[in-house]
């Protein structure tokens with residue numbers, strides 16, 4: 001064979017080889033950042049999806065979950081994902097409402113009363129949130145809720161007046177506004193630091209889920225849990241749009257399909273976790289009570305006010321969520 005023809009022959013051999021290669025291109029390893037605990041049910045869903053992807057793509061796409069805000073603090077994660085470092089991130093949508101106001105419907109008190117409401121809300125939110133995030137180079141993969149938000153308190157509570165002068169832990173603009181409207185002092189504390197804040201007396205009340213109360217062993221300092229079920233905030237998992245675009249089409253399809261499965265698993269896990277953790281709170285000696293009627297009235301009025309304010313802030317897109325949500329009830 002003439003030397004000049006060798007590369008041609010080699011190219012032909014390689015072309016032949018590429019036909020016989022596995023279904024997917026070179027392995028892609030992504031990083032997933034979450035600001036929440038690695039032993040929580042949200043992180044378990046992320047890990048399940050990573051494993052399922054790796055199996056479905058024969059190792060062509062896999063990811064590593066970095067939890068506990070070790071890669072970036074919770075609030076900074078969406079911005080980090082827009083740069084592609086990391087490729088995937090998880091953040092609570094109520095925190096994202098600052099940059100993407102359409103995400104704010106999640107924290108309107110008493111808009112959703114149970115898991116079915118929350119799922120219906122997500123179905124109508126998703127296309128609107130999807131459009132807003134894509135404009136920033138992010139693509140939503142799936143969302144999973146926290147259990148309904150309840151009130152923890154050192155002292156018993158009967159009405160809004162009982163909050164005056166209290167130090168209430170907040171984790172987003174809504175909980176901050178609630179604290180202010182109740183004339184309590186808002187104290188912003190990341191979830192990871194709640195135990196410490198309780199121990200040192202920085203806070204004496206908080207609104208969060210039964211799951212978070214159990215993870216933080218709230219009963220060591222607080223004895224009253226009012227099961228307000230005020231709203232079910234969702235964690236959104238999003239991917240950098242350019243990284244998604246670079247994926248082999250088959251891996252991209254696997255990611256879309258398996259994300260839908262992860263979402264279903266996550267919602268079931270949230271329901272399970274809510275039941276278990278409420279039981280644990282009671283078993284650990286916490287008084288689990290329903291919402292005091294006077295307080296409920298105040299919070300419902302706040303919910304209505306928040307809804308009006310949110311519509312004013314977001315404009316017509318809010319109606320793209322509200323109208324189908326309320327008309328399907």
Ligand code: PCA
Pocket residue numbers: 092146147171190191207208209210212233
């Ligand atoms: N736990 C998280 C967010 C909502 C929840 O239930 C927290 O307390 O920060």
